[in-house]
Amino acid sequence: MSHFTHISVQTQDFDFAHEYQKLRESNNSDGALVTFVGLVRDTNLAQAVTGLFLEHYPAMTQKVLNQIVEQARKKWQLGSVSVIHRVGQLCVSDQIVFVGVTSQHRQSAYHANEFIMDYLKTRAPFWKKETTTQGDKWIEAKASDFDKSAQW
Amino acid sequence: MLTILFFGHLKEILETDCLRIELSQNQDSIDTVAKVRKLLQLKGNLWTEYLEYGMALVAVNQEMSSEDTVVNDGDEIAFFPPVTGG
Numbered sequence: 447m448s449h450f451t452h453i454s455v456q457t458q459d460f461d462f463a464h465e466y467q468k469l470r471e472s473n474n475s476d477g478a479l480v481t482f483v484g485l486v487r488d489t490n491l492a493q494a495v496t497g498l499f500l501e502h503y504p505a506m507t508q509k510v511l512n513q514i515v516e517q518a519r520k521k522w523q524l525g526s527v528s529v530i531h532r533v534g535q536l537c538v539s540d541q542i543v544f545v546g547v548t549s550q551h552r553q554s555a556y557h558a559n560e561f562i563m564d565y566l567k568t569r570a571p572f573w574k575k576e577t578t579t580q581g582d583k584w585i586e587a588k589a590s591d592f593d594k595s596a597q598w
Numbered sequence: 599m600l601t602i603l604f605f606g607h608l609k610e611i612l613e614t615d616c617l618r619i620e621l622s623q624n625q626d627s628i629d630t631v632a633k634v635r636k637l638l639q640l641k642g643n644l645w646t647e648y649l650e651y652g653m654a655l656v657a658v659n660q661e662m663s664s665e666d667t668v669v670n671d672g673d674e675i676a677f678f679p680p681v682t683g684g
Contacts, residue, residue: 484684500683503605503676506660531683543684563684571657571676572683573606584607587680 447472449525449548453511455502457534460544469526469546476525478552480559484543486536490585493578500533500542503571507531514565518547521561521598522554529562531572561598568595600634600669605678611648621671631656632665634675649677 450472454460462483469479486498515527525548532542545562549555574585600619609615619637621628628634635656639646648654654677656663669675 501605502683503603503657503660503678505674506657506676509660567684568681569662570683571605571678571681573679574682584679585682587682 449473450528451512451515451519451526452528452530453508453515454530455504455507455511455533456530457532459532459541460530462541462544465528465530465544465546469528469548472526472548476548476550476555478550478555479546479548480552480555481544481546482559482563483541484563486538486540486542488538490576490578493576493580495538495576495578497538497577498536498540498542499575499577499582500536501573501575502531502533506571510570511566514562514569517565518558518561522549522558524549524554524558527558527562529566531566531570533572564591564595564598567591599671600628601674602634602638603674603676605676607679608648608654608677611644629668629670630665631658631663631667631669631675634669635665635677638677654678655680 466481488495511529515529528546530544545559547555547559568591576583576585602617602619604612604615628637635649639649657676658667658669659674
């Protein structure tokens with residue numbers, strides 16, 4: 447095995463152990479592997495959330511995710527990178543997103559993982575619509591996410 | 599011909615996910631994002647309000663664009679709200 451970049455936008459769930467294993471087995475030179483998983487919460491802005499629908503712009507999503515990973519690779523020396531984002535109808539506690547990064551030492555993997563999530567949240571064309579006990583509503587972008595992304 | 603796409607709440611509010619603009623039918627040349635935006639806003643009401651600059655982001659051929667980005671015949675132009683993935 448050797449270093450790889452894996453990007454997938456999919457409706458089906460992902461198996462964390464499997465994704466972790468693929469990253470781990472991709473090489474013997476990296477001493478750090480950092481993963482992040484985003485989940486559907488049961489509350490947002492004090493309202494009970496019962497489900498989440500994720501829309502995206504298929505032709506653009508893959509392109510943007512590729513660009514984000516390329517930018518991360520320019521900033522830090524990385525081994526393998528895996529980004530999986532789900533779309534379609536999700537339930538509370540479902541997995542939404544997986545970001546896994548390997549590097550020789552932990553600092554690059556930590557930073558790159560956070561960078562990829564921050565950029566994904568402000569640049570990748572996904573839109574969330576929440577199903578709440580008070581009806582459906584599109585989630586609005588948060589200024590704090592843009593502030594977070596600007597720090598890089 | 600330009601292909602115009604809408605996503606997120608824009609698609610629901612405008613009740614349109616895709617439309618096409620025949621460039622030859624238009625008197626003025628539609629050669630920038632700003633002009634496409636103005637043309638669509640002429641449809642009135644919600645179109646005027648929700649396609650206002652600052653309300654909707656624009657991508658030309660799947661690349662984030664600005665008001666002065668040039669558009670050419672055959673381009674795909676998408677209007678959408680700020681993104682909320684992750």
